[in-house]
Amino acid sequence: MTSTRHQFHRGVLKAPKRVGILTLPLSINYGGIMQAVALSHYLSGKGYEVTLLDKRRPMAWWQRAALVLLEKIPFQNIKRIRQTRQTRDLHSPFIRRYIPNQTPILRSERALSRAVESYDLDTIIVGSDQVWRMDYLQDDGYKEFFLSFVPSQSIRRIAYAASFGTGEWPHESRTPIVSELLHRFHAVSVREESGVKLCKTSFGVDHCEHVLDPTLLIDPEFYKAASGAGEKGEDKIFLTYILDAPDRRPVIDAIANELPVEYQLRSLVLKQASPPDLPTWLRSFRDADFVMTDSYHGTIFSLIFEKPFIAVANTGRGSDRFESLLDQLDLGHRLIALSEAHRIPELVHEPIDFREIRQKIAQKRLISAAFLDRALGL
Incomplete structure (x- = not known):
């Protein structure tokens, strides 16, 4: 894949050695953290020095001071600020272990540009997760997730598995600037099939x-090691x-009624006073025998650890991401709506051929890795 073919990036590209990753802030989103860790692990395995660009939303000094106070004052949890911290x-x-190189907090386009220069980054990868979902971004900060801050045309701009979150683009006022920025990219990839269509129809990005x-880009053995000890x-x-949580209980009960009596219900709960750490989170999927989830990455880790789900x-x-993933594996029927509880008995008793699923993921992994390697100039 070359810049000539894509007609995006112009200028002389450096051979990439130092790669910056831009994604949504890594704080309480378990799947968001794991996708960043996985991308960093993949790149490090290829010999690149990886740096996480720690972008956060802009704040005035007094807002930052108030935030620090609310994070530290005990016996309160206003807007969940203290628990989030x-x-x-x-x-x-965990994040520092697997992504040891991180910038200080960056709250402006100027700060991001300076970080690219000071860390001498020659490639910026934006993704994955819903980095292009407008209602997750702040004001004009959306432009930064289309790499508006990259200071030089000689720096590679790559989108890997970026997501718009939905199959629609209702932001016509932002279309011209997004289109202009996307055409500066050396290579663009998205996580959902609907994103491919959006890039073409809304922004004129054909490739x-x-x-x-x-x-799903790295060897599952990585997660078994990262989940830690414990039998x-x-x-x-x-x-x-x-x-x-609302309305999920009837589905849980319907599944429990179909499983043999020796199955013990265990709930992985994040919104509690003592949430699980990431190794515990991973072990929960590793040790499960059947999984019910409304989480995209919960679905992915059921597949990684080969658990019926x-x-x-x-x-x-956003349901596009579920459909796009599961349809590729011919497992789309295992995604149900709340109104489809009548399908549960059949699905509980239907085995999943994980040997076949493993082969399909391996094929998709080769295609995905080939895209990223070409984008990096390998």
């Missing part, structure tokens, strides 16, 4: 590829991992 501190050692989420007990485990469509967070 505690969860971020919980995850920080956009559909690739796997970074968590599973003899009990069979029915794991539930639910991000949006039922995914419940999470329309509020």
Whole structure:
């Protein structure tokens, strides 16, 4: 894949040695953290020095001061600020272990540009996760996720598995600037098939590829090691991992009624006083025997650890990503709506041929890795 073919990037490209990753802030989103860790692991394995660009939303000095106070004052959790900080501190050692190079917090386009220069980065990769979903971004900060801050045309701009979050683009006022910025990219890939269509129809980007989420880009053995020690007990485990609790109970009960009596219900709960750390989160999927989840990355890690699962469509967070992933693996029927509880008995008793799934993921992994390697100039 060359810049001539794409007609995006112009100028002399350096051979990449130092790569910066830009993604949504790594704080309390377990899947968001794991996709960044996976991408960093892949790049490091190719011999690149990886730096995480720690972009956060702009704040006035008094806002930052108020935030620090709310993070530290005990016996309160206004707007979940204190718990968010505690969860971020919980995850920080894991993130530092696998992404040791990180910039200081960057709150402006100018700060991002200076970081690219001071760290002498020759490639910037934006992705994965919903980095192009406008309602997740702040004001004019959306331009930075289309790499508006990159100071030189000699620096590679790559989008890997970026996501718009939905299959629609209702932001016509932002179309011209996004289109202009996307045409500066050396290579563009997205996480959902709908994103390929959006790039073409909304922004005129014809050469956009559909690739796997970074968590599926690396060897599953990485996650087994990262999950830490600990032997599973003899009990069979029915794991539930639910991000949006309302109305999910009937589905849980219907699945539990179909599973043998020796299955013990275990819920992986994030919004609690003592949330699990990332190794514990990974072990929950590793040790499960059946999984019900409304989480995209919960679905992915059910696949990685080869666990029978039922995914419940999470329309509020975006169902395109579920459909795009599962349809590639001929598992789209395992994604159900809340109104489809009548399908649960059949799905619980239907085996999944994980040997076949493993082969399909391996094929998609080769395609995804080939895109990224070409984009990097390998």
